[in-house]
Amino acid sequence: MAMAGRIRSSLPVLQRLISGADSLSSQRPPIQLSLLPTFSASEFSRNYATASTPLKAEKVKLPLALFGGTGNYASALYLSAVKSNVLDKVESELLDLVEASRRSTTFAQFTKDLSVPKDIRVKAINAISDEAKLSDITRNFLVILAENGRLRNIEDITKRFVELTMAHKGEVNVTVTSVIALPPQEEKELKETLQELIGKGKKVKIQQKIDPSILGGLVVEFSQKVFDMSIKTRAKQMERFLRQPVTELI
Numbered sequence: 001m002a003m004a005g006r007i008r009s010s011l012p013v014l015q016r017l018i019s020g021a022d023s024l025s026s027q028r029p030p031i032q033l034s035l036l037p038t039f040s041a042s043e044f045s046r047n048y049a050t051a052s053t054p055l056k057a058e059k060v061k062l063p064l065a066l067f068g069g070t071g072n073y074a075s076a077l078y079l080s081a082v083k084s085n086v087l088d089k090v091e092s093e094l095l096d097l098v099e100a101s102r103r104s105t106t107f108a109q110f111t112k113d114l115s116v117p118k119d120i121r122v123k124a125i126n127a128i129s130d131e132a133k134l135s136d137i138t139r140n141f142l143v144i145l146a147e148n149g150r151l152r153n154i155e156d157i158t159k160r161f162v163e164l165t166m167a168h169k170g171e172v173n174v175t176v177t178s179v180i181a182l183p184p185q186e187e188k189e190l191k192e193t194l195q196e197l198i199g200k201g202k203k204v205k206i207q208q209k210i211d212p213s214i215l216g217g218l219v220v221e222f223s224q225k226v227f228d229m230s231i232k233t234r235a236k237q238m239e240r241f242l243r244q245p246v247t248e249l250i
Contacts, residue, residue: 063167066160070153074160077141082168086135091165093138094158101154111151121146172202177209177219177230194220 060082066075081090101108110116110124125146129139145151166173174194176182182190187206194204211219214230221227 062164064164066163069150070156070160073141073145073150073153073157074164077137077157077161078164078168080141081137084137086137087165087168089135090138090141091162093132093134094154094161097132097138097142098155098158111154114149114152118147118149121149121151125151166205170202171205172198172222173205173207174220174222175207175209177211177214177221179210179212179214179216181208181210190218190220194222198222 060079062075062078066072077090078087081087101111110121116124122143125142126139128134129142134142142151142154145154145157150157176187176190187208191204191206194206195202198204214232215235216231217229217234219226219228219230219233
């Protein structure tokens with residue numbers, strides 16, 4: 001059974017756990033965001049290493065420096081996943097979990113509801129992990145997020161984690177925006193051109209995005225670079241040019 005399906009099948013358990021906590025949560029004020037615990041990268045690594053399966057002794061380096069709270073969580077998870085040799089599995093589980101949360105309103109609301117008591121959050125995560133047969137690394141990570149009121153950040157953390165896995169694999173994610181989906185041959189030619197531009201040793205992964213508002217052409221984004229070759233942008237440039245006073249054009 002796919003991850004999304006397994007998580008959906010565990011939702012009755014989740015609902016029972018939450019409903020059982022209703023009487024408790026109604027007697028206590030919602031948790032304030034400012035009161036949630038925060039972790040530095042080193043603090044989180046120590047806590048996560050303690051909760052995870054035994055790690056190998058060799059030193060593992062991050063392929064990319066990430067900053068901020070979500071960056072710290074993603075980095076700690078990456079280090080543990082690499083040391084336990086389950087990087088691809090953890091990445092797949094996180095992506096499936098995010099997709100499942102998008103499809104299930106109940107699960108999405110659960111991850112964002114800070115009024116649910118911590119012990120109920122942890123029980124629910126363990127129940128879901130059992131049903132979905134998640135790896136120990138992913139389970140322990142989700143438990144820590146549940147304990148610290150950070151489940152609401154799972155999508156952002158996953159995005160940062162994928163940045164690390166792509167850097168680890170030497171992959172460069174390129175977003176190509178067009179009016180319609182690129183035909184296979186055009187996508188192949190664009191990928192070859194981008195490969196030459198980015199250089200050897202990197203693997204180009206194209207993610208197509210459809211946006212009729214650009215009118216035509218392409219917008220290519222990667223590594224914080226944007227190449228806007230859309231008809232919409234060219235039309236705006238031409239409009240600005242035509243609106244300039246004649247004296248400025250001479």
